[in-house]
Every structure is written in structure tokens, then in C-alpha cells.
Amino acid sequence: MSTTSLPSKPHYPILDGLRGVAALTVVAFHLFEAHATSHLDQFINHGYLAVDFFFLLSGFVVGYAYDDRWGKMSAGGFFKRRLVRLQPMVVMGMIIGALCFYFQDSVLWPTIHEVPVWKLLVVMLVGFTLIPVPVSMDIRGWQEMHPLDGPGWSLFFEYIANILYGLFVRRFSKMLLAVLVFLSACALIHLAVTSPGGDVIGGWSVTPEQLHVGFARVMYPFFAGLLLFRLGKLTHIKNAFLLCSLLVFASLAMPRIGGSEHLWMNGLYDSLTIILIFPLIVFLAASGEIKGRFSSRLCKFFGDISYPIYITHYPFIYIYTAWVANHKMPFREAWPVALLVFIICIILAYACLKLYDEPIRAWLKRVVLDKNKKQAAPPANVSL
Template sequence: MPITHNKELAAPPHYPVLDGLRGVAAIIVVTFHLTEPLGTGHLDILVNHGYLAVDFFFLLSGFVIGYAYDDRWYKMSVSGFLKRRIARLQPMVVLGVTLGAIGFYFTDSTIWPLIHTVPVWKMLLVLLIGYTILPVPLSLDIRGWQEMHPLNSVGWSLFFEYIANLLYALWIRKFSNTALCILVGLSAIALAHLAITNGDVSGGWTLNVEQVRIGLTRTMFPFSAGLLLSRVAKPTGRIRNAFFWCSLLLAILLYMPRLGGAAHLWLNGLYESVCILLLFPLIVYLGASSAEQTHRESSLCRFLGDLSYPLYLVHYPLVYFYVAWISNHPGTTLAQAWPYALLILLGGIVLAYAALKWYDEPVRKWLRRKLV
């Protein structure tokens, strides 16, 4: 549906299937994090490509932001756009980091033996920096995983989301479609090179040159490609059961076992390149081309879309307890771990829904009044 110039900055209609797909991807991220500690390394994780959901999020973000804001700049300033993004993203960032801080000293584990030696002032300093979504240096890595957000691991992707939003507001929004195509092409080459030479695109959560390069590479192609797709795609509105088929395809891609093994890392990198460069944009296009949904489908997509961002931000503080339990019980199998994993998944969903209704929505409403 094209966006027309209106006198007011009312949000345009959105694509409900894309909301639902964001929720599906968020649930897959949780299952990835729950199976990750059961593997012996990055080659044998059960949900081996679950981290690609982050790249899918970046693509969705570029598409939705381009669709929602590209034609509104005649009535909107850069500061106005950034205030809208802060009001949308920051409340859950604050809650997610707070939950991580509350649980920090309670995650006794053989892999975090020094947690209880971290002075409270240092943890509080990391907490306050985390509220800003700015990364912390390795000297403040109080957990020992070399993370830029050690109280809530997933914060790294929000840091790069903010970078993409800032670049869009200051620079990329002004690109012609030709210039945007060039950016998409160059960033596609960079991403394929990263994936094929490294064997995957995993990374981006440490504040050093190499990891920041990985994070920027993972962000720039999907975000700019989503933006380009929002400008040039002509969704048909004719695909029936689009949510089911797109969810199935996304799940197959993210649950695919790792390819090539240690001997042929490039093969897995090629697979991930095809997923991010070709198949994820196809899924977004198909989702945007959905025919009119039934009331049940629409309600499901709305629920999953509303749940997705809170779930992504609150689940990892719970996962820290699960990882600690796994590390304290060496040799734990999937058969032994799945009840605890299911409890974390369901608990994360309940916590996310409570956070959405009792915290995120009211705070966002208040921020929009104050900032926007």
C-alpha cells in the first residue's frame, strides 16, 4: 500500500504478517540460546543457525522504517525521528539490563567463578552505561564473556540497530534508489566475504575492531536491503496463508543443521549468504504480499508481533540461570535439559507479555507524549 503525504504524522498501516514473523524469529532466538550451551562448540549446536534471526530482524527493521518514514521527512526532523525510535526501543533496553543486574550475583557457575568478586559499584556502573545502550570496554566485562553488554547479552544488536537508524536519518534516507542499490550491492559483497571466509556471520558482541566490523557488516546489508525493498517492491496482496508458509520457510532456514563441518567452513558461509542475501528478502516480500487474513490469523500475528521485542530483551537474563545450571552439571543431555529449557521459554513468554502490558506500552505512551 503506497504512503501518501498527509498533514499529520500519523503512522501508516503496517503489514501484520511481518509482525507475526518477527515474533516467530524471536521465539527461534530463544530456542537457539537454550540449545547453545548443550553443544561442544559452534559446529554442533542443535539450533545451529538461530543467530541469523538477528539478520532477519535488521532486514525487517529496514523495510518497516523505510515504509513508515521515507515519505514523512517533509514534516519531520532528524531529532523528531530519533525521539520516536528512542521512545520505541529504549524502555525495553532499560528493563532488560535491569533484570540482568538483578540476577547477576545469583548465577553461580563454573564458567563465571569471579562474579561474586565484582564490586557492586562496578556492576552499577555497567548497569548505568547499559541504560544508554552504549557498549562497555573489555575492562568492564564483569561476566567474562567479552561482551559489550554483559548484563544482557542481546544488547549488542540494539546498539547496531541504533547505528543503522542514525545513519538512515542523517544520510541514507537521502539516497536515490540508484545510490541505495550501490550501497546494498557493496554491503552484500562484504557480508558474503565475511560469511564464506569465516564459515558463518556469528559475532558482533565484543567491543574490538574485528567484532565491530562483523556487527556493522551484519547490519548494513539487511537494513539497507530492507529499505530498498520497501521502496521498489510491489506486494501483490494475493498470497493466501502467507504467514504459515513464511513462518515455515523461516523456521527451516534457521533450524537447518550446520553444513560442511570443520573441513569445509566455506560451505556453511555460502548457505548463510544465500539465506541473508536472497531468501530473507524473499520471505519479507511474500509476507508483505499476504492476502487478507482471517480474524484468527490477524490476532495471532498481532500477538506475536507485540511479544517479539519484549521477549528478545527479557529472555537472556533468564537464560543466564539456565546456562549456569548446565555448566554446573557437565554432560547434561538434551533429554535431561529440555524440561528446564521449556520452563525458561514459557517463563520468558509470560515475563515478556507482562512487561509489554504493565511496563513497555505505558512507558512508550508516556515517552511519546513527552518527546514526540
């Protein structure tokens, strides 16, 4: 079966907008994280759950975009489409991460004077592929599988989920998919309530424990999103974007539950939010409509920058965190700089989208996808 050009489908604009709301909340979460002494006093305390929300959105959207196309598309064609969609910004995120690492200076990790440039370049090139780097190449010392751009870990697991879908899960019946989702939910609850921190935080290191966290975090939400799409019984919801945006932010901004004495309580909140609240939000959002021009433009803008800002913001978080640590700066004094970093991340994301990501994806579509369509086309004198 060949890779053919498939007609595009209309987006769910509210889902696009919610992806942007969650991505912007992640940036704020990471800025506040530089001032926290632990996860117990972290402001926007559950911002890390945005990753699980992204996984659920991805499963829903992948089902919507591809479930009815397998008669005209091979697994290879599916993988090529996902690479064209995701990989260009992965490369840009690693380039920005390498540039920031080269020029930054911090008491928190080695500087460029201690890390050979060749090693930095090798880590960047490996990062282009999203293959986790070994411990010997961890130039930052935070045990990240992608030390130049930490959020790359979630893209690594997103690719794994896409591979599982493209090779196997796309063939699952609703019942078999529901069994997979149920078992994944059980694994997620077990992880959350028994974890040493009382949460689902983790997944960014190449260790057995962290890989367990990463797989537990991606398996339920991604395939629950796919199941949610296949159930397909939507309703009509008024003011869905506003309602769902408030629900997303409230879920992520919820203060820590249970304190240091009852860690399992926060783990229970994490798992139930992922298992129940996030699917409800996606259901409501997919059921809503955007009518006003302002809301439509806002959802489009949020959706456009959501992926670019997620994959490019963290190198600037490294710099901000280093600045806070070097100067021992409390947030009440550092907030103007934090606001500036927040704005820079938005501007950079939009610039990367318009000047790099969209042109590169358009070129790759012509070269990789449309080229295969032309090669697969029969000669003009052959009847069909």
C-alpha cells in the same frame, strides 16, 4: 523543522508475526546452545541468523513508516521516535540482567562475591545508554559489549543503521541505495566465506574483528530491507503467514553445512540466506493478507512480544547455561527445565510489554513528541 505528531500507519501484520516466530526461535536456539560442544553440533543450527532477519525487517519497516514523512519531520524528530520505541525495553533488559547476575552462581563467570555491587550498577547504567562497556568493565568475562544482556549488541548496531538512515541514506535515490546494498552484500559474502568459523556469528565485542562482523551484518540487511520497500511492487500471496513462518524456521533450523572440513560452504549458506532468502520471505509476507480471526490474533501476539522477548530472554539463558554447566546436564534430562525457561521468557515478555513498555512509551509520546507539537503550534490569532 519541529517534531510534530504524525498519524500512525497500519502495520503489516504478517511481518509482525514473523518477527515473533524468529524471536521465539532465537530463545530455543540459545537454550540448545547451552548443550552444544561447538557450532558444528548446535541444534537449530542457524538460529543466529534471526538477528540478520530482524535487521532486514527493520529496514523495510523504517522505510514504510518514515520515507514519506520527511517533509513534516526533522532528523531529531526521527531519532526521538526511534528512542521512544526501542529504549524503554533496553533499560528493562539491563535491569533484569543486573538482577539475574546478582543472584546467579556459576563456574562459567565471576559471582557477585567477586564483582563489587558498585561495578554491577555502573555496568547496568551504562547499558541503559547502549554505549559499549570497556574491557575493564566486562564483569562476565565473555567479552560482550553488554555483559548483563548480550543481545544489546544488535540494538547498538540497529541504532547505528537508524542514524545512517536519518542523516544520509534517506536522501539516497533508488540507484544509489542499490549500489550501497550491492557493496554491502559483497562485504557480507566475504565475511561469511572467509571467517574462521565459516559463519557470520559475532558482533558483540568491542574489538576490530568483532566490530567488522557487526557492521557487515547490519549494513546489507537493513538497507536491503529499505530498498525492498522502495521497490514497492508487491503481489498477492495466499496463506502467506504459514508459508513464510515455515520458510523462516527452516532457514534458521537448517543443519550445519560442510562440516569442519569445508567451513566456507556454511558461510556461503549464511550469506545467500541473508541476501536472497530473507528478502524473498519479507516480500512474500508483505504481499500477504490475514483474514481469519485466529491468524490475526496470533500475528498480533507474536508481534507484540517479539521485541520484549528478544531483549529480556538472555539473562535467563545465562542462568540456564550456568545450571547446565554446574550440573553437567544433558538435554535429554534438562528439557523440562528448558521448557520452563522458554515459557517464563514468554510470560515475562508479555508482562513487560503490558505493565511497563506500553505505558512508558505512551507517557514518553505525550511528554517528548506531543509536547514538541504544542510548542511548535502557532498562536491562535496567526493566520496560516
